[in-house]
Amino acid sequence: MFSTFDIKHPDYVALIEPDNAFWALVEKNSAINDKFVNAYKNKAEKFSDEMQKLRFGLALNAVYINPTSRCNLNCVYCYIPQEMRKHGDDMSRDALFEALEKLSGYFKQVMPENRLPQIIFHGAEPLLVKEVIFPAIEKFQDRFRFGVQTNGVLLDDEAIEFLTVNGVGIGLSLDAPIKQIADKTRKTWGGDSVFENTIKTIHKLKGYDGYNVITTVTKENMHCLCDMIDFFHELEIPAVMLNMVRCTLPGAREVKPDDYEVAQHFIKALDRTHELYKKTGRKIVVANFANILVSIMAPMARRLMCDISPCGGGRVFFALAPDGGMFPCSEFIGLPDFKGGNLFRDDINTVLQSESFKKVTDRKIEDIKPCDKCAIRHFCGAPCPAEAYEMNGGMNKIGAFCEFYEEQVRYAFRLIADNIVEDYLWSEWDKDTVTLFEASALNRL
Amino acid sequence: MKNQNQKQTQKPKIISIRKSCSADGTGLSHYILMDKKAKK
Ligand SMILES: C[S@@+](CC[C@H](N)C(=O)[O-])C[C@H]1O[C@@H](n2cnc3c(N)ncnc32)[C@H](O)[C@@H]1O
Ligand code: SF4
Ligand code: SF4
Numbered sequence: 170m171f172s173t174f175d176i177k178h179p180d181y182v183a184l185i186e187p188d189n190a191f192w193a194l195v196e197k198n199s200a201i202n203d204k205f206v207n208a209y210k211n212k213a214e215k216f217s218d219e220m221q222k223l224r225f226g227l228a229l230n231a232v233y234i235n236p237t238s239r240c241n242l243n244c245v246y247c248y249i250p251q252e253m254r255k256h257g258d259d260m261s262r263d264a265l266f267e268a269l270e271k272l273s274g275y276f277k278q279v280m281p282e283n284r285l286p287q288i289i290f291h292g293a294e295p296l297l298v299k300e301v302i303f304p305a306i307e308k309f310q311d312r313f314r315f316g317v318q319t320n321g322v323l324l325d326d327e328a329i330e331f332l333t334v335n336g337v338g339i340g341l342s343l344d345a346p347i348k349q350i351a352d353k354t355r356k357t358w359g360g361d362s363v364f365e366n367t368i369k370t371i372h373k374l375k376g377y378d379g380y381n382v383i384t385t386v387t388k389e390n391m392h393c394l395c396d397m398i399d400f401f402h403e404l405e406i407p408a409v410m411l412n413m414v415r416c417t418l419p420g421a422r423e424v425k426p427d428d429y430e431v432a433q434h435f436i437k438a439l440d441r442t443h444e445l446y447k448k449t450g451r452k453i454v455v456a457n458f459a460n461i462l463v464s465i466m467a468p469m470a471r472r473l474m475c476d477i478s479p480c481g482g483g484r485v486f487f488a489l490a491p492d493g494g495m496f497p498c499s500e501f502i503g504l505p506d507f508k509g510g511n512l513f514r515d516d517i518n519t520v521l522q523s524e525s526f527k528k529v530t531d532r533k534i535e536d537i538k539p540c541d542k543c544a545i546r547h548f549c550g551a552p553c554p555a556e557a558y559e560m561n562g563g564m565n566k567i568g569a570f571c572e573f574y575e576e577q578v579r580y581a582f583r584l585i586a587d588n589i590v591e592d593y594l595w596s597e598w599d600k601d602t603v604t605l606f607e608a609s610a611l612n613r614l
Numbered sequence: 615m616k617n618q619n620q621k622q623t624q625k626p627k628i629i630s631i632r633k634s635c636s637a638d639g640t641g642l643s644h645y646i647l648m649d650k651k652a653k654k
Pocket of ligand 2: 240241242244293355
């Protein structure tokens with residue numbers, strides 16, 4: 170029943186039940202005994218039920234709203250097509266209010282009362298239409314948790330004041346600690362740098378715990394991920410993401426890093442977060458990696474939904490275009506085949522069940538080769554469907570970074586083996602969890 | 615150093631942990647991170 174997975178650790182090897190994501194790290198000269206196997210068997214059904222719920226039973230809880238498809242920048246890897254970013258349309262204030270009313274009504278039916286659904290104002294560049302989104306945040310702030318993902322160019326003092334006073338989550342994008350490298354991927358249409366501006370904004374946000382920075386990892390910046398961590402730590406940014414570039418569109422593929430090489434740089438950067446923590450007592454959490462650790466130790470407690478199949482696109486969240494077009498995820502917004510309907514005209518549940526959405530929500534790792542035989546298939550998820558479809562020729566193909574995800578999971582298990590996992594996670598990550606299984610407790614019996 | 619040695623001798627033969635919670639539905643894609651309602 171268990172698959173063996175070599176985690177490249179001197180003392181331990183992993184045994185994994187891929188279907189329910191149960192695992193054990195076993196000392197190389199030991200073996201699991203009957204007591205252990207029986208204890209596992211007693212819980213196996215519960216583990217399977219959990220995975221079933223996580224993969225097929227969650228309700229919608231968030232919407233990415235693109236209040237404009239225009240952008241003031243022209244980043245080389247952007248998943249929103251250039252044409253759209255140059256000449257795209259905006260959502261009017263009335264339309265946004267109407268959308269939020271409709272969504273609020275829907276969420277009331279599907280979410281528990283004590284939880285607020287999330288609305289993220291997202292790409293292209295939402296702050297181009299501040300006058301549309303800020304009044305909406307004011308009016309609907311009791312009904313949603315709001316976040317804004319922005320390139321930061323228009324994040325002036327007034328905007329910062331508004332967003333921080335209202336407790337809005339702010340995501341900024343920065344690809345390198347050095348101008349020359351950052352400018353290789355993120356710049357204006359005229360080719361000008363926005364580096365200094367972004368740094369200034371980051372300084373202004375210091376002390377606000379609702380903000381974070383996303384670094385998109387490409388062949389241009391993978392060599393400086395460690396420096397990036399030093400830089401972020403110095404600026405006291407509590408959490409960052411180091412996201413592999415999604416290779417859905419051709420522009421992104423041009424800056425795709427080598428799979429194995431990027432994994433080594435990524436792991437060095439994670440090591441660096443640990444060194445800094447030990448040296449200063451202050452953590453910097455790489456959230457996309459922390460999510461992998463959580464998905465291994467408490468699958469239901471994960472926060473990001475790219476590394477499970479089906480991914481969160483089209484079932485846990487969807488993306489809304491300025492004209493009301495509904496797509497399973499922002500990643501699909503440039504692919505008309507994936508438009509499932511229109512929020513202003515269609516019933517939300519009908520769109521969630523549409524053929525376009527089902528292409529994504531039915532994408533199961535069991536149907537993908539070689540993932541169907543892979544031990545870590547529920548700690549990876551074979552992201553991303555958009556990438557698989559556009560780059561590798563079909564929904565049931567792998568994404569662009571198979572080897573990277575494997576190395577990432579190996580590293581995560583090594584941290585567990587070395588008992589230093591907590592150093593990589595936000596404090597109280599397991600506050601709302603209960604322990605279902607613990608080998609050390611069995612030994613005490 | 616002493617601590618490290620202690621840790622060494624206590625190395626378990628098997629490590630296995632599984633925690634659970636009710637999935638509260640806060641999942642997002644990798645395009646944003648929103649941890650909690652932030653107030654300055
Ligand atoms: C599309 S932007 C929209 C919001 C805003 N304009 C910004 O740049 O932050 C959202 C995030 O996606 C990232 N992004 C864009 N294209 C990407 C790709 N192909 N793969 C991975 N991340 C990408 C950006 O760097 C940014 O952090
Ligand atoms: S990543 Fe953001 S800032 Fe860059 S082009 Fe895309 S939408 Fe604009
Ligand atoms: S895997 Fe791709 S489509 Fe799915 S949620 Fe992540 S970015 Fe979106």
